[in-house]
Amino acid sequence: MFTKNKITGSALLILMIALAGTGCQKEERPALGDYPKDSNPPGGPLKFYAAYENTSVDSIRANFGSETNTTFTQGITGMAIQGGANGYVVYPSANDFKKSTSMTVAFWLKKNGPNPAGGGTSFVFGLSTTKDIWTRMDMFLEFEDAGNPSSADLASAKFYLRDQWFEFTGAKRIPNILNNQWHHIAFSFDASTSMLTTYVDGAELTGLPAGFGKFNNDGGKPDFSQSAGIVVGGPGHFAVGKTPDGWMGNFGGAIDQFRLYGVALSAAEVKSLFDSKK
Known part of the structure; x- marks a missing residue:
């Protein structure tokens, strides 16, 4: 009892x-996972996606970026990452993007003119590499600040893909993308044709010389197998513990909806990203 x-x-x-x-x-x-995601099956075409909704996380693999001197600001959709003269985000990897041959990199950016004098060339992003080459990168986009300088209405840009430069300089400068408004940029590479297509605000960039986008290195199919981390807002050196060259500056603007695909998006697919502000 x-x-x-x-x-x-x-x-x-x-x-x-x-x-x-x-x-x-x-x-x-x-619970982890409280951040924007695209519909993308495991192993699907979208390999890396950072929406910057008050966090730098890559939604594909819950791959958190390491932020240096960045803040969050109003983006094209929700929030965006805001860089500065010393601001950038480092990710330890771009997931299985390194297995890609065809690919697309797409993002929104907002910047008011080129970097100020002495600020260096503006690196929007840099995909680093473990291979010992002087650029320390397999792919990047930068805006020039000297020689063929950028301005608010004409951007002198260079897209670098596996040691081949696609130069939007002189008469090929891109109009009105550094005018302090949001603009969508996409570079789509099709390994079956070895051609790079450039899109600005949902439309293919025209007025380029014939054969401008032809990729001649790596047998016409870029080899990303030795790619390492990715830096958004600066050169890829930061992802492999190296110091960028003196002329390499950080972006200093805002970036939103950063995506890496392991396929070449079509013109219609790029336009859909632009129209839906993705």
């Missing part, structure tokens, strides 16, 4: 267990 004291002790024990369970629930961290 239970005594009164035993009953009281049992009730107290049950109460303590219940309170302990409640306390544990309050201390649990929020």
Whole structure:
């Protein structure tokens, strides 16, 4: 037979267990995954996606970036990452993008003119490499600040792909993308044709010389197998523990909806990204 004291002790024990369970629930961290995602099956075409909704996480693999001197600002959709003269985000990898041959890199940017004098060339992003080449990168986009300088209405840009330069300089400068407004940029490379197509605000960039986008290195199919981390807002050196060359500056503007695909997006697919502000 239970005594009164035993009953009281049992009730107290049950109460303590219940309170302990409640306390544990309050201390649990929020579940991972509370960030924007695209519909993309495992191993699907979208290899890397950072929406910058008050976090630098890449949604594809919950791959958190390491932020240096950056903040968040109003983006084309929700929030965006805001860089500066010393601001950039480093990711340890671009997931399995390194297996790609065809590819697309797409993002939104907003910048008010080129970097100020002495600020260096503006690197929007840099895909670093473990291979010992002087650029330390397999792919990047930068805006020139000297020689063929950029301006608010004409951007002198260079897209670099596996040691081949596609130069939007002189008469090929890109109009009105550094005018402090949001603009969508996409570079789509099709390994079956070895051709790079450039899109600005959802439309293919025209007025380029015939054969401008022909990629002649790596047998016409870029080899990303030795790619390492990726830097958004600066040169890829930061991802491999190296110091950028003196002329290499950080972007200093805002970037939103940064995507890497392992396929060449079509013109219609790029336009859809632009129209939906993705």
